[in-house]
Amino acid sequence: MATPYEKRRQRKLFLTLVLPAFAGAVALSLVAISQTQVYAYAPSTMPTRQELGTREVRLAGLVAEGSLRTGADNQVAFIVTDGVADVPVTFTGILPSLVAENEGVIAQGKLGSDGVFTADTVLARHDENYEAPEVMKALEEAAEKQAEY
């Protein structure tokens, strides 16, 4: 059996080492959760300009078909949609190569008073589906044929 001294020492170690470690881990998780609870807004759940102020937020959705425009000096404009609402986005810089029309995107930036979202970072988002290119091409061709009849 442990002597009272050893027991006290064990309790002290538990209090000084294990509890802080666990508290730290939980605190980190909670910070992560509170930050990421609103990791990104969809165009239809985007708060108004009054609610947001100049706070930086993320906007997630699909790049609307036919909306992607690239101008001079790496000026990019596109519309992010979730099928319910649309938000126009402007961005200056080079887009990740996976950013394309009808593909997922996350834009980080501020909503202007004119309703245009000015992004300082644009990330490409892909879903969990993987497929070989030839198979995808064959599937698309089959779908087109189906549509013709």
Place this chain on the structure above:
Amino acid sequence: MPNALEKLANPEVFTRRTRPLILPFGAAAAVLLLLGSVIALFFSPPDFRQGESVRIMYVHVPAAWMALQTYAMIAVASLVGFVWKHRLADIAAREAATMGLAFAVLAIITGGLWGKVTWGVFWDWDPRMTSVLVLVFLYLGYIAIWQVIENEFTAARAAAILAMLGAVNLPIIKFSVDWWDSLHQKATVIREGGPSMPASMLTPLLIMALGYTCLFVFFLLMRIHTVLAKKKAPQRKASSARLEEAPAS
């Protein structure tokens, strides 16, 4: 305590039973990892969207799976050690921790490289990435407890408590992509409706995952055997002397 577990608690029995397993696991790991890499790099197709960068998956996904499974194994072994004072379970948990840390760090590094190519960033405070980072800190804390506390019994109990409490992070990691809107995509393989991946990609992925598992078992057994041999070494002289004195039974 279940009877089989009680028998394995004896270091002699454990060493005798598991020694013949070490070489097969090591050989299986070498063969599977080599075979999996060759199929993944040369015979599996690129992805229709991500192109060749999808091949990082064959290193990244098994590493992430192993990081979670190793932690789950440590938590279960800690419970067994904590409740039944099973010394060998404590040793198994301790010896698995550095490998779990290595898997978690490998998952983060390869994930960053993959993310840079596909998403456009190495790191983002996304729920999946943040929760895996917490896992890294849990591994570090667990290893630190064993290093800091000199009394092995006290260290085992303190480390076991951290391991068991920290297990709450495992479902958070797994379901982070479902509970929150994240940059990381949702589960591809373990999900309702089966894997959304062609067999030509799933086969090398599963071979690699099996290879990682065999490698883990191989190293874990080697490490436990080393610890047991070290524990035994200084006492050998005394115990053999006692054996000589004792009358044959």
